[in-house]
Amino acid sequence: MDELDLVRSAGDNVGPSAEVVARHRAQLDRALAASSRRSGRQEHADAHLDGARSKRERLGHGSASRLGHNLRLAVDLRAHDHDLAAADLTDDVARQVQLGSARREPRPRRRPGWLAIAAVVLAVGGAAATLVLVHGGEQGQITAATEPSTAPTQPQLVCPGLAPVSASSGFGGGAEDGRPAPVVLPVTVSLPPGFDGPADGPSPGMSAPWAGGQLVQHWTSPTGSVELRWPSDRAGAFAEGLPGHSGTANATWTLRGTQTVGQPEEVIVAYLADESPPCNVLDVIVRSDDRGAVTALAADIEAGLFAEDRPTLVIRSEDAPGLPGADGCRGGTRIPNQGGPVELPPQPTARDALRAFLDQHESLATGGYIETGLPDGSIAYRYEPEPGFVATVIHVAERDGGWSAIAWDAAGC
Amino acid sequence: VDDEAAVRASIDDPSRFGLIFERHHARIWSHIARLTGRDRADELAGDVFTTAFARRHTFDPTRGPVVAWLYGIASNVLRTRLRSDARAAAAFERAAGQVGPAASPIDAADDTMATREQVARVRRALAQLSASDREAIVLYAWERLSYQDIASVLGVEVGTVRSRLSRGRARLRELLAARGEVLGELSTFEGGR
Numbered sequence: 001m002d003e004l005d006l007v008r009s010a011g012d013n014v015g016p017s018a019e020v021v022a023r024h025r026a027q028l029d030r031a032l033a034a035s036s037r038r039s040g041r042q043e044h045a046d047a048h049l050d051g052a053r054s055k056r057e058r059l060g061h062g063s064a065s066r067l068g069h070n071l072r073l074a075v076d077l078r079a080h081d082h083d084l085a086a087a088d089l090t091d092d093v094a095r096q097v098q099l100g101s102a103r104r105e106p107r108p109r110r111r112p113g114w115l116a117i118a119a120v121v122l123a124v125g126g127a128a129a130t131l132v133l134v135h136g137g138e139q140g141q142i143t144a145a146t147e148p149s150t151a152p153t154q155p156q157l158v159c160p161g162l163a164p165v166s167a168s169s170g171f172g173g174g175a176e177d178g179r180p181a182p183v184v185l186p187v188t189v190s191l192p193p194g195f196d197g198p199a200d201g202p203s204p205g206m207s208a209p210w211a212g213g214q215l216v217q218h219w220t221s222p223t224g225s226v227e228l229r230w231p232s233d234r235a236g237a238f239a240e241g242l243p244g245h246s247g248t249a250n251a252t253w254t255l256r257g258t259q260t261v262g263q264p265e266e267v268i269v270a271y272l273a274d275e276s277p278p279c280n281v282l283d284v285i286v287r288s289d290d291r292g293a294v295t296a297l298a299a300d301i302e303a304g305l306f307a308e309d310r311p312t313l314v315i316r317s318e319d320a321p322g323l324p325g326a327d328g329c330r331g332g333t334r335i336p337n338q339g340g341p342v343e344l345p346p347q348p349t350a351r352d353a354l355r356a357f358l359d360q361h362e363s364l365a366t367g368g369y370i371e372t373g374l375p376d377g378s379i380a381y382r383y384e385p386e387p388g389f390v391a392t393v394i395h396v397a398e399r400d401g402g403w404s405a406i407a408w409d410a411a412g413c
Numbered sequence: 414v415d416d417e418a419a420v421r422a423s424i425d426d427p428s429r430f431g432l433i434f435e436r437h438h439a440r441i442w443s444h445i446a447r448l449t450g451r452d453r454a455d456e457l458a459g460d461v462f463t464t465a466f467a468r469r470h471t472f473d474p475t476r477g478p479v480v481a482w483l484y485g486i487a488s489n490v491l492r493t494r495l496r497s498d499a500r501a502a503a504a505f506e507r508a509a510g511q512v513g514p515a516a517s518p519i520d521a522a523d524d525t526m527a528t529r530e531q532v533a534r535v536r537r538a539l540a541q542l543s544a545s546d547r548e549a550i551v552l553y554a555w556e557r558l559s560y561q562d563i564a565s566v567l568g569v570e571v572g573t574v575r576s577r578l579s580r581g582r583a584r585l586r587e588l589l590a591a592r593g594e595v596l597g598e599l600s601t602f603e604g605g606r
Contacts, residue, residue, distance in 0.1 A: 003585045006535050007554040016442040016458065024442075024459030028434050031463045035427040190492055193485075193568035196545065312456060348467035351460070 023317055026373065031349065034377050034398040158213035159230055159279035186272050189228060189284060190304040192297070195219040203227050203287065224288030226301070232269060235278035252302050264291040266298035270305050313351060314381070317371040324372065324382055326393050326409040335412035339393075346402025350379045353396045357405035364392055364410065378406075416479035420472050430466050437480055438462065440556075441487050447555055449491060461487045477565025481558065484566040488548065538588035546581030549574055 016024075197219030218227040232238070252270050265287040272280045284305070286298040329335045344360070347353040350371075358366055369381040378397035382390050392410040396403055416433060423430035441461050446454035465472075465486050472482055539547050545567070552563045560578075564571045 003582055003589055004550075004554050006531070006589060007539065007550060007585070015439050016446075016454065020442070020455045020458070021438060024438060024462065025431075025434060027459040028431070028462045028466060031466050032427040032430060035466070192492075193488070314456075349463050351463075 026319075027317060027371075030373055030377065030379065034403070159215065159275070185228070185230070186275060187270050187282060187284075187305040189219075189226065189301060191219055191226060191301070194221045195226065196221070197226075198228070202229075203285075223290065223293065224286070224297075226297070227285040227287075228282065229285070230282040231278035232281040232283040234269060234283070235281040238269060238271060238281045239277040252305055263287050263289060264294045266294050268298055268302045268305065313355065313367045314369050314371045315367075317373070319373040320380070321375065323374060323378075323380055323395060324390055324393050326382075326411050327390050329411050337409055338412050339407065339409040341407045342405050344404050346400045346404050348402060350396045350403045353403040353405050354381050354394060357394055357396075357408070361408075364394075369394075417472075417474045420469050420479055423466070423469055427466070430462075430469065433465070433479060433483075434462050437483055440480070441483055444484065444551075444556060445487055445491065448551065453491075457490050458487075460490055464490065477562050481562040481565040484552065484556065484558070484562075485568065488566060534589065538585055541588055542581050542584055546577050546584065549577040550581045550585065553578055 198217035199220075200217055202216050203218040203220065203225040215230045216227065218225055252268055265285055268284040268286070270282045270284065272282060284301055286294050286301065288294045288297070326337055326339070328337060342357065344353070344356055347356050354369065358364055365383045365385075368385075369383050372380040372382055374380060376397075378395060381392075381394045381396065383392040385391050393408065394405055395407040395409075397406050399406065416436065419429050419432045423433070438458065442454045442458040445458055445461075449457075461483060465483055468486075472479065476482075539550065542550065548567065549563055552558045552566060553560075558566065560571050560574050563574045567574065569577075
């Protein structure tokens with residue numbers, strides 16, 4: 001018996017219950033029925049449009065705030081180590097306006113030139129100085145590293161709950177075999193297929209030096225890299241929270257720019273409300289030669305960093321003879337319900353349409369909805385914080401070659 | 414009607430996609446249950462099929478069979494849900510408590526603590542692999558996919574699948590040996606299925 005035999009023996013012969021099969025089949029049948037009402041050919045044509053719209057919607061989520069962040073950061077981070085050029089910000093504005101296609105054409109890399117090389121030298125020096133100023137003297141834990149980015153060993157990490165990780169061990173070790181235990185990160189970094197890692201240390205030749213006590217890891221793919229740095233190189237600057245942010249909840253910012261070697265990058269700064277400075281700020285840096293790919297991947301990673309904080313979107317599915325309504329507020333004061341018709345771009349599935357709606361209504365519950373199939377093929381998602389009390393109803397229907405939220409009704413309190 | 418024809422036909426006649434559900438739902442559900450437990454399989458297996466249906470225009474038979482395409486969508490759905498290697502590993506270990514060992518020639522009376530402990534040891538060892546190595550091993554050993562199909566599921570080259578399997582298997586061997594499992598000689602991974 002070898003290790004594969006053992007793995008096979010640790011499998012199972014379980015299957016879904018009849019109830020689950022029926023529920024999943026009903027879920028699919030609703031999608032099939034909705035789709036059947038259209039011409040197959042028309043739907044095929046629509047599908048490409050839907051993809052573009054869906055992408056635009058997803059990237060468009062938070063675009064206004066992200067744009068605001070970028071513009072503010074152009075002021076705040078002028079002295080930092082990343083070249084947030086005005087041209088890049090202008091590109092951002094243009095991209096946000098013309099996100100008509102899911103995948104943008106790669107932009108030719110800029111040649112550094114002598115002036116740019118001089119700027120790189122100054123920027124690297126400035127970054128080291130910034131680290132010393134921001135972290136070195138004050139915290140006594142993070143110091144500006146002068147060694148090459150591939151530092152051979154990692155000293156005791158400064159952030160709580162982390163086991164030290166050697167430069168070469170990666171995540172695979174466990175305490176029982178004498179290797180360091182896996183590191184548990186405070187955020188979730190979700191990457192698409194094709195990325196290998198994580199490996200310890202910065203992306204080779206691509207990043208700021210590895211500061212002592214800082215957890216630095218990277219993932220690589222044939223077209224780019226993702227790097228995590230905890231605490232952030234900007235931990236001092238954002239110790240009290242991100243600009244315009246109360247500092248009492250987890251939050252993220254995205255900085256766009258061009259890395260010092262000329263490769264487009266985006267830096268997602270994550271603020272961790274439950275950690276203490278300097279460990280309450282963490283960076284995830286996304287790089288690729290394809291700026292569009294950087295933006296798309298950074299958006300996905302940013303959306304998922306705190307995904308585990310969110311409850312399950314749909315807790316069960318059932319059918320109902322008619323559209324339910326939300327209950328009014330309880331208590332003596334009568335507060336009218338809020339809601340009404342809405343218009344949103346179509347999404348591939350009904351649940352995607354619910355997510356798109358919730359993305360724009362932050363006061364509503366982000367999960368725990370009951371999916372209610374209606375006789376006309378539309379779906380009502382209702383939220384009941386306690387049995388029998390319907391706090392929110394979001395009505396989703398097939399529109400324009402996809403699914404969209406068309407109306408909502410919620411208790412006004 | 415083969416799977417590929419059913420997917421193709423479903424572009425003009427959506428009801429044809431029901432055949433894909435009938436043929437593969439149990440398999441996809443079991444895959445998710447093995448990796449993350451029954452609860453998540455109950456929650457997510459349906460999403461795999463609605464997502465596949467919504468994206469049926471994008472199915473490319475030159476990249477692998479329909480079942481590999483479905484595993485790939487399941488993999489993405491899980492990745493979206495679990496979001497990190499650490500959470501995937503934790504879910505994988507927890508799933509061991511929700512599923513039992515495979516039927517074996519061992520008498521039911523002997524399917525006792527020893528078997529369950531061995532299953533737990535193997536699962537703990539698997540949980541310590543990187544998510545990419547674990548996924549390759551699971552697709553190979555449990556789902557019995559070929560190298561080519563695993564490459565299609567994971568969106569990587571066949572050579573990458575080979576290296577992940579080889580690395581994962583070697584690491585697994587180390588971990589199991591450290592836990593007292595007696596293993597035979599390491600066989601080579603030449604050729605695949």
